[in-house]
Amino acid sequence: MDITIHQSYLPHLDHEASLAFYRDTLGFEVRTHVEYGDMHWITVGPAGQPDTGVVLHPPAADPGITEEERNVITAMMAKGTFAGLNLATKDLDATFERLQAADAEVVQEPTDQPYGVRDCAFRDPAGNLLRIQELR
Numbered sequence: 001m002d003i004t005i006h007q008s009y010l011p012h013l014d015h016e017a018s019l020a021f022y023r024d025t026l027g028f029e030v031r032t033h034v035e036y037g038d039m040h041w042i043t044v045g046p047a048g049q050p051d052t053g054v055v056l057h058p059p060a061a062d063p064g065i066t067e068e069e070r071n072v073i074t075a076m077m078a079k080g081t082f083a084g085l086n087l088a089t090k091d092l093d094a095t096f097e098r099l100q101a102a103d104a105e106v107v108q109e110p111t112d113q114p115y116g117v118r119d120c121a122f123r124d125p126a127g128n129l130l131r132i133q134e135l136r
Contacts, residue, residue, distance in 0.1 A: 004051065004052075005052060006051060006052065006053065007043065007052075007053045007054065007055050008053075008054055008055070008085065009054070009055045009057055009083075010054055010055070010056055010057070010083050010085060010124070010126070010128050011056075011057055011058070011059040011073065011077055011082065011083055011126060011128070012040075012042075012056040012057065012058065012124075012125070012126045013058075013059075013074070013077065013125075013126050014125055014126070015040035015042060015056070015058075017125035017126075018042065018056045018124065018125050018126060019033075019042055019044075019056075020125075021104070021124050021125050022042075022044040022054070022056065022124070023044065024102075025098075025099060025102040025104055026087075026099075027046075027047065028044040028045055028046055028047070028054070029044065029045055029046070029047050030042065030043075030044055031043040031044060031045055031050075031053055036061075039058040039060070039061050040056075040058065041055060041056070041057050041058070041061075042055070042056040043055050043056075044056065054085065059073045059074065059077070077126050077127045077128065078127045079127065080107070080123050080127045080128065080129040081129075082127075082128070083128045083129075084128055084129035084130065084131065085128065085129075085130050085131075086130075086131045086132075086133060087130060087131070087132045087133070088132065088133045088134070088135050089132055089133075089134060089135065090134070090135050091134075092110050092118055092119070092120060092132065092133075092134035093110055095120075095132055096109065096110050096120045096132070099122055099132075104122045104123075104124075105122055105123040106120075106121075106122060107120075107121035107122055107123055107129065108120055108121040110134075117133050117134070118133070118134040118136075119131050119132060119133040119134065120132050
């Protein structure tokens with residue numbers, strides 16, 4: 001089989017803050033931006049990887065969830081426990097410094113993990129946990 005990862009989904013609460021973070025701070029390209037009422041679906045992705053994207057979506061858009069479930073999702077997002085994304089870079093220290101200088105919320109500074117990777121962690125404006133691993 002020939003299967004690739006095309007898109008993953010991360011919820012957002014503030015499309016402008018999320019767009020600024022992923023576009024301006026991480027340097028991702030904006031692929032699509034769909035608006036329906038006050039809800040926004042924004043697909044972003046790394047430059048040079050046109051077939052891989054992250055869809056930033058409003059968690060309230062799913063008509064199948066209850067208000068109570070929306071509240072749980074929002075609370076989990078605020079804690080950084082609802083969704084996450086693992087990224088990779090060749091220069092972890094430079095990437096960390098750039099994100100820290102852009103006032104991204106640092107969760108963990110670059111660390112050599114006991115399971116063999118070196119990584120750091122940030123939260124995006126919605127609280128989603130982003131781990132960035134150094135490619136070796």
